[in-house]
Each structure stands twice: as C-alpha cells, then as structure tokens.
Amino acid sequence: MWKREEPVSPPQPAPAPKVAAPAPPTPPANPVVRQELSTVNIGKSVVIKGELSGSEDLTIEGQVEGKIELRQNLLTIGPNAKIKAQVFAKTVVVEGHVQGNITAGERIDIKDKGVVEGNLAAPRVSIADGAQFRGSVDMQGAGKMADAGKSADSGSDTKSAPTPVVHQSSGPTAVAR
Numbered sequence: 001m002w003k004r005e006e007p008v009s010p011p012q013p014a015p016a017p018k019v020a021a022p023a024p025p026t027p028p029a030n031p032v033v034r035q036e037l038s039t040v041n042i043g044k045s046v047v048i049k050g051e052l053s054g055s056e057d058l059t060i061e062g063q064v065e066g067k068i069e070l071r072q073n074l075l076t077i078g079p080n081a082k083i084k085a086q087v088f089a090k091t092v093v094v095e096g097h098v099q100g101n102i103t104a105g106e107r108i109d110i111k112d113k114g115v116v117e118g119n120l121a122a123p124r125v126s127i128a129d130g131a132q133f134r135g136s137v138d139m140q141g142a143g144k145m146a147d148a149g150k151s152a153d154s155g156s157d158t159k160s161a162p163t164p165v166v167h168q169s170s171g172p173t174a175v176a177r
Contacts, residue, residue: 044080052085060096071105079113092122094131101135 039057042048046062053069060068061078068075068087075089081096090105094114102108104122112130121138 039074039076077114 039059040054042058042060042062042064044061048062048064048066050066051069052064052066055070055072057074057076058068058070059076059078060081060083062080063082063084065084066086068083068085068089070089072090074091074093075087076093077083077096077098079095081098083096083098083100085098085100087098087100087102088104091107091109092102092104093109093111094102094116095111096113097115099117101118102116102120102122104120106122107124107126108120108122109126110116110128110131110133112128114128115132117134119135119138120133123139125137125139127133
C-alpha cells in the first residue's frame with residue numbers, strides 16, 4: 001500500500017502563558033466621597049443661628065450667630081460675612097466682620113478689610129494694615145483651646161482681663177503682642 005507522505009511542519013513554539021493584565025482601579029461606590037480634605041462654603045444668602053461644628057475647612061460668606069467650632073481646621077470669614085459668635089478653630093482668617101471672641105490653636109489673621117470686635121487668643125496673631133480690631137490679645141498659652149473654650153463658655157475666668165487693644169492702622173502691618 002502506498003502512503004502519501006504528509007509534509008512535516010516545523011515545530012511551533014509553545015504559546016506564552018497568559019498573564020492577566022492588572023484590573024483598572026474601581027471608582028468608589030459613592031462618587032461624592034473624596035480622599036482629600038475639602039473646603040465647605042456657606043454662601044452670602046445663608047443665615048445660621050445656633051452651633052456650627054465640623055471637621056473640614058470652612059469658608060463663611062453669610063451670617064452666623066451662636067458658636068463656631070472647627071478645632072482642627074481652617075476657618076475663613078469671607079469679606080461679606082457677618083459673624084456674631086464665639087469662634088474656635090485651628091486657624092482663623094478674617095476678611096469680614098466678627099463680633100465675638102476668637103480662639104485659635106495656631107494662628108489668627110485679620111486681613112486689611114477685616115473687622116473684629118472681641119478678644120483674640122492664639123500663639124500667632126496678625127493684624128493687617130487697614131484692619132479694625134477692638135478687644136484684647138492673649139498669645140500666652142493660647143494653644144490650650146480646651147481651657148479657653150471652657151472659660152469663654154462659662155464666663156467664670158478668674159484671671160485679670162488683659163489690657164484692651166484698639167487697632168486701626170494706617171502704617172505698616174501690625175502684629176499684636
């Protein structure tokens with residue numbers, strides 16, 4: 001019997017093992033949740049009466065009466081803001097009007113158009129040229145915000161009051177000490 005010879009094909013290399021490509025990162029289930037800290041804005045037309053607290057940086061353009069507590073965050077009082085409150089924050093920047101005591105763990109910065117009627121307590125205080133300030137400044141032990149908050153709330157501070165400082169500067173930037 002005759003057999004037909006089949007052509008011999010050259011050996012082919014074994015197929016490369018399949019490696020799974022890395023999966024693309026999956027978006028968070030809730031797209032509103034963010035990994036980074038954000039700044040919350042309270043608009044010009046918003047009026048809040050009562051206690052305002054949070055754990056995010058906050059910019060206020062509207063009106064707040066009562067108490068503002070952001071002990072680990074930045075609070076910016078915008079140029080249109082009118083605040084009648086006790087304020088506690090890590091850092092406070094005043095561009096608008098504040099009537100009430102301000103206590104900060106790191107810094108209080110009153111910008112050139114800012115107006116503050118109340119006492120300041122912080123390790124660092126800056127009052128810009130053109131700012132208006134009526135009250136006292138305490139830069140000693142101001143980092144102890146818990147104690148300052150308790151004495152400000154209870155009104156039973158037994159220490160003598162610091163000498164009031166009135167500042168309406170037209171010269172170089174003043175730093176109250």
